[in-house]
Amino acid sequence: MALTPGSRPPLRVAVLGCGVVGTEVVRRLVTEGDELAARVGTRLELVGIAVRSLDAERDEVVDRDLLTTDADALVRSADVVVELMGGIEPARSLVLAALGAGACVVTANKALLAQDGPTLYAAADAAGVDLYFEAAVAGAIPIVRPVRESLAGDTVQRLLGIVNGTTNYVLDSMTTEGLDLEQAVKEAQALGYAEADPTADVEGYDAAAKAAILASLAFHTRVALDDVDRTGITALTAADVAWAERTGHVLKLLAVAERARTAEGRDGVLVRVQPTLVPADHPLAGVRQAFNAVFVEAEAAGELMFYGRGAGGAPTSSAVLGDLVSVARHRVLGGKGPVESSHADLPVLDRGEARSRYQVRLEVDDRPGVLSRVAAELAAQDVSIESVRQTPQLTGDDASATLVITTHTAPERAVRATVEAVAALPVVRQVVSVLPVL
Ligand SMILES: NC(=O)C1=CN([C@@H]2O[C@H](COP(=O)(O)OP(=O)(O)OC[C@H]3O[C@@H](n4cnc5c(N)ncnc54)[C@H](O)[C@@H]3O)[C@@H](O)[C@H]2O)C=CC1
Ligand SMILES: N[C@@H](CC=O)C(=O)O
Ligand code: NA
Numbered sequence: 001m002a003l004t005p006g007s008r009p010p011l012r013v014a015v016l017g018c019g020v021v022g023t024e025v026v027r028r029l030v031t032e033g034d035e036l037a038a039r040v041g042t043r044l045e046l047v048g049i050a051v052r053s054l055d056a057e058r059d060e061v062v063d064r065d066l067l068t069t070d071a072d073a074l075v076r077s078a079d080v081v082v083e084l085m086g087g088i089e090p091a092r093s094l095v096l097a098a099l100g101a102g103a104c105v106v107t108a109n110k111a112l113l114a115q116d117g118p119t120l121y122a123a124a125d126a127a128g129v130d131l132y133f134e135a136a137v138a139g140a141i142p143i144v145r146p147v148r149e150s151l152a153g154d155t156v157q158r159l160l161g162i163v164n165g166t167t168n169y170v171l172d173s174m175t176t177e178g179l180d181l182e183q184a185v186k187e188a189q190a191l192g193y194a195e196a197d198p199t200a201d202v203e204g205y206d207a208a209a210k211a212a213i214l215a216s217l218a219f220h221t222r223v224a225l226d227d228v229d230r231t232g233i234t235a236l237t238a239a240d241v242a243w244a245e246r247t248g249h250v251l252k253l254l255a256v257a258e259r260a261r262t263a264e265g266r267d268g269v270l271v272r273v274q275p276t277l278v279p280a281d282h283p284l285a286g287v288r289q290a291f292n293a294v295f296v297e298a299e300a301a302g303e304l305m306f307y308g309r310g311a312g313g314a315p316t317s318s319a320v321l322g323d324l325v326s327v328a329r330h331r332v333l334g335g336k337g338p339v340e341s342s343h344a345d346l347p348v349l350d351r352g353e354a355r356s357r358y359q360v361r362l363e364v365d366d367r368p369g370v371l372s373r374v375a376a377e378l379a380a381q382d383v384s385i386e387s388v389r390q391t392p393q394l395t396g397d398d399a400s401a402t403l404v405i406t407t408h409t410a411p412e413r414a415v416r417a418t419v420e421a422v423a424a425l426p427v428v429r430q431v432v433s434v435l436p437v438l
Helices: 020-031 033-040 071-075 091-100 110-127 144-150 165-176 181-190 205-219 238-246 313-333 370-380 412-423
Strands: 011-016 044-050 080-083 104-107 156-162 249-261 267-279 291-298 302-309 355-365 385-395 398-407 428-437
Touching (some): 011 071, 020 033, 033 044, 044 071, 080 091, 080 313, 104 110, 144 205, 156 205, 165 238, 205 249, 355 412, 370 385
Parallel strands (some): 011 080, 267 428
Antiparallel strands (some): 156 249, 156 291, 355 398
16 A cells, blocks of 8 residues: 555654754754655654753754743654653653653653663553553664564573663773773763763663563563673772773673573563673674664574664664654554563562673782682682783782683582682682673
8 A cells, every 4th residue: 555645634743852862863854754654654753852041042943933841742743752861850750741642752762761661661551552661771782673573472581781872872982992981981072972970870770771672572571770780990900900901701791581480480570781792703892883783582583683773863863763664653543552561470480590601810929829719719619720820010019910710500509608618718809890701
């Protein structure tokens, strides 16, 4: 059936927030109006843009006559609301008001979805409207739709990847240009990658929110931000980056969501975000700057890999516009997007169940017998050693050495107990770092 844009009334689109992503979405709605109309079957009429300040400097593509500070009135007058202001409130109330008034919602707000997704789903379901959020995970990369729809007939076992552009940019800059964390964060902010408060990026909250969203979709189970075991990148030092390189690795902030079974045979899911040593020849090691990559392992599909721009105004606008076209087509032609799928209701397991190889870096006395004392503590917890590397160094008058131990795969709980015991040995001056190895 040919779509005839002129014969149907336009759809009224409201945009909430006109920052990095909002401006790019507005640009494309304005400059690509004819093409979008042809794809949807009617025009997408931008009826208002909710902003904080009417006087702020803006890109010339933004029609000042469309600006309003009354977001509440705007959402009640639209067919589709595109929420790009971020944060929890007032975004949450506005999205709920929009859904309650029968508007479809497209949002990029991972923080809100990870905190209150079920409430939003329920409101969308009650009103019989669409809630789409492709931009909320990994920017331009189509990953929400593949997990939510394309893999709906398969069993996802594991998702693994780099889902925060800012921290990847920062770690990449620290590794390749020797920048310090603060400098690199400033650059990421200037490039439009960082959250309004970049603490969300560097402390891992943003990646954890994305991991929660993906895990919920993949495992048909509600996983919220608080269920994600999270470590950010702020404790990483230039020495960590250098040691990663010396041992043939690259440091990446990885999100992992996987099905797991406890020693007692209880099935559940594990979701975590943590700095991880990625072998230099692994495809994830080559993910540079603000790019993201997600691996999905599914029972029938096998391994899938998704790669692309995970942050930035223009790339993210691609995902937003894709959603906008989908929900608009439903309005025009009928049909509806998926509702929440949480029937599996798997428990989120304790992080101690997570299994990985680990690299433990210690500063020890450089004298005979030290290695055997340390090795004995690992053996006591049944943590087996894959390799040991000892590098002498002179600190002041004392001879000390750096000991880098890589373990075979072991439960996090056992590694934690081992590290505590090792730290208490008199010959161990300091446990400098404990990092999982991919
Ligand atoms: N920047 C990026 O690369 C990506 C951002 N996102 C998400 O997209 C959303 C927007 O992000 P950005 O555009 O980067 O943020 P931003 O901070 O550049 O833009 C947000 C805009 O919303 C406005 N705003 C905030 N509260 C408001 C209110 N109560 N009323 C009216 N306007 C209000 C702010 O003044 C600002 O102009 C966030 O949820 C973010 O997590 C998602 C993927 C990528
Ligand atoms: N701040 C986020 C933006 C995209 O989601 C990031 O850096 O990935
Ligand atoms: Na995406």
